[in-house]
Amino acid sequence: MLIGEVARRSGVSTRMLRHYDRLGLVRPTGRTVGGYREYSDADIRRIFHVESLRSLGMSLRQIGQALEDPAFAPSALVGGLIRRTEERLEREQELLERLRAVNASAPLGWQDVLRIVQLLQGLSSPSAARRQQTVLAPTEDVPVPTELLAGAVLAESDPNVAGALRWALARAGGDGVASVASGVYSQDVDIRRRAVLALAELPGDEATAVLADALGDSDTAVRRHAALALGTRGATAAVPTLVDMVVEGANDVEAAEVLGTLSSDPACADRIMSALVAELAAHAADSPVRIRLAQALAEMPATVARDVLRQLAHDDDRAVALIASALVGVLDGARTTDRSSTRSASPPS
Template identity: 75%
Template sequence: MLIGEVARRSGVSCRMLRHYDSLGLVRPTGRTVGGYREYSEEDIRRIFHVESLRTLGLSLRQIGRALEDPAFTPSALVADLIRRSEDRLKREQELLDRLRTVDASTPSAWQDVLRIVKLLHGLNSPNAARRQQAVLAPADDVPVPTDLLAAAVLAESDPNVAGALRWALARAGGDGVASVVAGVYSDDVDVRRRAVLAVAAMAETPGATAALADALGDPDPMVRRHAALATGKTGSTAAAPTLVAMIVDGTNDVEAAEILGALSLDPGPANQIMNALTAELSTHSADSSVRIRLIQALAELPAPVAKSTLQQLTYDEDRSVALVATALLAVVESRSTN
């Protein structure tokens, strides 16, 4: 079969077939009387082998090695192609994300595009101080797209930069919550921790309440604690069990006790909170440090609720517990008479 017919049937141009010939990749086994290339069936099969390998991204040199070396094993080469393809896809996804971010900022001129690109470079800097500066002082007061802020919040490990990002996201309002709330349901515990802190900063914003309520049941204690502090401040009694556990553990116990005190101003949950604290007092009867924290939490409750239990604790066998209860009882009684 002559080169023109091969090109027509195979879809490989005559120019490329000549190039294959010059490289020794596919050389026609015959020549006509006039000196024209003549391809056999085996030559045509080889052309299709070459084209198949090209679709995998192999270079012509790699294809030549694969076809000529009987001992050639494709596994290492295929693995390398996979790695290169993954790297290329990652770069293209990053480019797509940048383009979407620029598009979300609705630029009206190229200058607006350049400002957003500058902001993106700042947020992607390996230097934490530069990332923080990019958040706190965006170029020429360019508003930062909430999707970009949300992605940065969920990825940021530096606490100072994360705080600046949460502040900026909170300023963005409802759109900011919608962008970051998905992180509360991530499989990655670090992402959930960052997300719940960001959502907690906007706890009273529509959309945040449901996510924080779900986070109260998170398997990670840190996520539960952040959710409890945020939801408790909004008046949700669902946070009470976690807040009591925080007092027992000594984690943000002062803040947790203050929130329980505020929740107990409502007669409904007051007894429930009181019972939970007294139950922990019994459970940890041998641990004076835990019991003292619980007594301090009792002192935050309204006097009618806490007074009786504090009076009983003034006679506790543990002298340190009794002294703390006596001192706090005086504070509670003083507060109730003022």
């Protein structure tokens, strides 16, 4: 079969077939009387073998080695091809994300494109100080795309830079919740923690709904961050986790304050009081836990917490009794002050 016919049937150009011949990769077995290349069936099969290996990303030199050496082991070569392909895909993904970030900034001209590229370079700097500076002092007149900020928030491990990124994301507006929410469902626990912290600073029902999902997370830190954020928003679903935080001594002061805020609703106050009293009974021999619970009771409305604190003032544990007695005194003093203020404000009869 002549070279033109081979090219038509194989899809390999005549120029490439001649190149294969010069390299010794696929040499036609014969020549016509006129000197034209003539390919046998075996030659054509070899052409298809070459093209198949090229589709794997192998170089022509590697292909020649593979076809000529009967002892050639493909495993090492294929493993190397996999690694190089993964590296290339990673570079391509980074490029794609960069292009999307530029496009999301809606550039009006090439100067805008250059400014957003500078911003991207700053955020990807190995220096935490430079990343933080980039967030706090962005390039002039360049809106930072929400998706870019969200991605940086989920990836940032430095606490100072992460705080700056969350601040910038909250200020950016737009669809920040949707951009961060995926992080709550990540397999990586660090990403879930960063996502919950970011959502805590974003307003709206959508953020609240995602935070509610995070209450069921397997990671304690994720649940605690979500509970504090939800409690601040008035979500009573956070109560059990907040009570657990008081018991466990994890951000217990902050958790108690949030429980106090939630107790402004009488129905929720009864629920919280029941939970705190139940924990007091469950930890009868644990002085530190009972002290924390007593201090949490002091955050509740005095009308519902005073009687329990008075009982604790006679607790067998002297440390608990002293703290409860002091807290009762504070509550009684506040009530006396309120009554005095009321009398002073009343008009004379």
